[in-house]
Amino acid sequence: MRLLNVAAFFFAISSALLLYGLNYDTRRLEAEVHAKERIAERARDDIAVLKAERGTLARPDRIDTIARQIGLAPPRVDQFVDGREVSLNEQQDRPNGR
Amino acid sequence: MAVDVAMSAGHGHGEDARKRRTRSAAEIGVYAFLFFAFAEVAIHLATLALNHQSGVTLAVSEAVATSFSRPDIVDRNGRLLATDLEAPSIYVDPGVVLDRDELVEKLATVLPDIDQKELLRSISDRSRRFIWVRRGVSPKIAQEVHDLGLPGLSFRYELKRAYPSRKLAGHVLGSVNVDNRGLTGIEKYIDDKVGVDPVHSAVLSSRAPVRLSLDIGIQHALEDELITGEKLYRSNGAAGLVLNIKTGEVLASSSIPRVDPAWPTQALDKKHMDRMTVGTYELGSVFKTLTIAMALDEGIAKPDTMIDVRQPLQVGRFKVTDFHSANRPLSVTEVFTHSSNIGAGMLALQAGTDKLTSFLGKFGLLTQLRTEEGAVSPPQLPKNWGRAETITAAYGHGIAVAPLQFAAAAATILNNGKPVHPTFLRKFDSNASDEKPIISPLTSREMAHLLRLNVTAPDGTGHKADVPGYRVGGKTGTADLPKAGGYSSKSVISSFLGAFPMDDPQYLTFVVLFEPKGTKGTHGQHTAGYTAAPVTGRLIARIAGQLGVAPMTVAATE
Numbered sequence: 001m002r003l004l005n006v007a008a009f010f011f012a013i014s015s016a017l018l019l020y021g022l023n024y025d026t027r028r029l030e031a032e033v034h035a036k037e038r039i040a041e042r043a044r045d046d047i048a049v050l051k052a053e054r055g056t057l058a059r060p061d062r063i064d065t066i067a068r069q070i071g072l073a074p075p076r077v078d079q080f081v082d083g084r085e086v087s088l089n090e091q092q093d094r095p096n097g098r
Numbered sequence: 099m100a101v102d103v104a105m106s107a108g109h110g111h112g113e114d115a116r117k118r119r120t121r122s123a124a125e126i127g128v129y130a131f132l133f134f135a136f137a138e139v140a141i142h143l144a145t146l147a148l149n150h151q152s153g154v155t156l157a158v159s160e161a162v163a164t165s166f167s168r169p170d171i172v173d174r175n176g177r178l179l180a181t182d183l184e185a186p187s188i189y190v191d192p193g194v195v196l197d198r199d200e201l202v203e204k205l206a207t208v209l210p211d212i213d214q215k216e217l218l219r220s221i222s223d224r225s226r227r228f229i230w231v232r233r234g235v236s237p238k239i240a241q242e243v244h245d246l247g248l249p250g251l252s253f254r255y256e257l258k259r260a261y262p263s264r265k266l267a268g269h270v271l272g273s274v275n276v277d278n279r280g281l282t283g284i285e286k287y288i289d290d291k292v293g294v295d296p297v298h299s300a301v302l303s304s305r306a307p308v309r310l311s312l313d314i315g316i317q318h319a320l321e322d323e324l325i326t327g328e329k330l331y332r333s334n335g336a337a338g339l340v341l342n343i344k345t346g347e348v349l350a351s352s353s354i355p356r357v358d359p360a361w362p363t364q365a366l367d368k369k370h371m372d373r374m375t376v377g378t379y380e381l382g383s384v385f386k387t388l389t390i391a392m393a394l395d396e397g398i399a400k401p402d403t404m405i406d407v408r409q410p411l412q413v414g415r416f417k418v419t420d421f422h423s424a425n426r427p428l429s430v431t432e433v434f435t436h437s438s439n440i441g442a443g444m445l446a447l448q449a450g451t452d453k454l455t456s457f458l459g460k461f462g463l464l465t466q467l468r469t470e471e472g473a474v475s476p477p478q479l480p481k482n483w484g485r486a487e488t489i490t491a492a493y494g495h496g497i498a499v500a501p502l503q504f505a506a507a508a509a510t511i512l513n514n515g516k517p518v519h520p521t522f523l524r525k526f527d528s529n530a531s532d533e534k535p536i537i538s539p540l541t542s543r544e545m546a547h548l549l550r551l552n553v554t555a556p557d558g559t560g561h562k563a564d565v566p567g568y569r570v571g572g573k574t575g576t577a578d579l580p581k582a583g584g585y586s587s588k589s590v591i592s593s594f595l596g597a598f599p600m601d602d603p604q605y606l607t608f609v610v611l612f613e614p615k616g617t618k619g620t621h622g623q624h625t626a627g628y629t630a631a632p633v634t635g636r637l638i639a640r641i642a643g644q645l646g647v648a649p650m651t652v653a654a655t656e
Binding site: 017 | 132135301
């Protein structure tokens with residue numbers, strides 16, 4: 001009987017400790033989740049800033065100015081050629097024997 | 099027996115002692131176990147106490163303003179036009195402030211435009227615990243304020259709307275207030291129809307981006323050409339749009355001077371209003387597109403029907419004359435290409451007021467138009483439609499409409515008569531609408547032919563809009579501006595309605611210049627053929643390739 005009491009006592013203590021450990025682990029995991037969420041939130045903020053910066057850098061008036069500085073311009077009508085004509089010209093230009 | 103008893107007693111004594119030793123060992127074990135268990139608890143508690151970072155708690159006795167997180171706005175190709183960013187806002191807790199005067203003075207060195215008296219008065223009220231100083235400042239300013247090291251000043255992170263493309267499509271995008279709520283334009287549409295989420299901190303929206311019909315490449319080309327045209331012809335503002343005739347999608351829309359959506363107060367200035375939608379104007383001869391379409395569709399005339407335009411039309415005390423007087427009868431085609439006011443007036447008279455108003459009504463020009471950008475200004479119509487109003491309306495006077503509304507009507511003519519409803523949102527269903535055509539496809543084709551002829555014919559008023567290869571068609575409009583007691587021929591609204599490629603019109607452009615001046619290049623002329631038409635030509639040359647319209651030499655072989 002006494003052995004049973006002792007066993008029950010140990011079982012109760014073990015259960016309490018197990019529960020405490022689980023509770024502690026849960027809280028630790030919760031804290032980890034919050035920390036990860038904070039990291040994700042910061043990453044989202046950084047992505048938003050980067051997206052805005054990319055939008056600013058890629059704005060058409062800026063690209064237009066840079067493109068013109070290096071000698072580019074909107075395409076002229078004579079720059080459009082039918083693809084079949086291009087391949088035909090290439091065949092005609094190709095020397096014999098190749 | 100006694101020995102046995104003594105032996106058994108001695109034996110029982112020894113057994114008891116062994117039992118006691120066993121029990122005391124078990125007790126020691128239990129106590130040790132309990133000791134270590136509680137030591138473990140104590141260690142965990144100590145670890146928790148050491149590692150726990152207490153969150154900053156803000157004790158406020160008054161409600162903190164709620165902000166709103168908004169979805170991004172992107173163009174039709176997903177390029178960013180507006181987004182939310184986290185930005186610091188500065189507030190003061192008067193209960194913690196040590197020296198009010200020092201705080202205000204030092205703060206003014208970083209924020210010179212703050213109302214020092216008002217701030218001093220606010221922080222003198224010790225019962226308050228939260229007073230905004232400035233919301234949505236840049237990180238640099240926030241750092242400078244932080245470096246002042248003043249007790250009582252704190253920061254709170256909020257969402258602030260950012261427009262990476264700055265003034266590009268500023269009128270269409272609209273603006274938001276300090277709480278990130280939409281005030282005008284698409285931003286207002288997002289509040290009303292898409293939805294925004296109230297937040298107490300800088301939490302970005304998880305909603306899908308709002309995809310507009312605009313193409314920022316086309317938008318930039320339009321704005322650039324309008325600004326160039328405004329400078330070249332020293333006009334008092336300009337406006338324009340590019341519309342997909344088949345879908346009604348507005349690919350670009352701009353009003354010059356542009357507005358910066360980050361500064362909402364700018365749009366309140368009359369000079370900065372969106373002239374495409376907010377202003378209504380008598381657009382002049384571009385309206386003949388509708389008059390001629392009515393005459394052809396109602397069977398009143400055919401393109402080769404001759405009209406005697408040699409005599410001016412008498413309207414009350416005024417005479418309606420032609421700018422380019424022909425001194426001979428003109429065919430309906432020539433009435434269009436010569437832009438004859440008399441011819442258009444006679445066709446309208448022949449149809450009658452009822453038919454004309456009914457025709458304009460079918461095209462939605464007598465009622466208010468609504469788009470996602472907001473309500474378009476209602477058309478200004480004659481109070482009583484009589485003979486005079488019928489004649490003047492035939493060539494675009496006496497009736498004032500928003501340019502966007504007129505462009506939609508003109509697009510309907512070129513869309514085989516199927517109504518075009520302008521939209522600022524990307525349409526993913528490109529199937530043609532099953533709405534009943536307002537005019538016959540034959541009339542639509544005849545009008546496309548007339549518009550093309552007006553650009554290609556040597557005496558056509560729109561030949562400066564031609565871009566070889568792209569089959570441009572169009573109609574000029576030079577409307578005298580109203581002045582006290584009549585109209586001024588020196589101040590005009592010069593407009594050009596363009597479309598391309600005219601073998602199957604896909605895109606419509608509408609360029610309006612306000613009070614342009616003649617230059618050496620235009621021989622002093624300020625009419626649309628010399629001002630708005632070349633602007634349109636340059637615009638189409640620039641955007642046709644981007645829109646995937648193949649030049650004729652290529653298209654003919656495919």
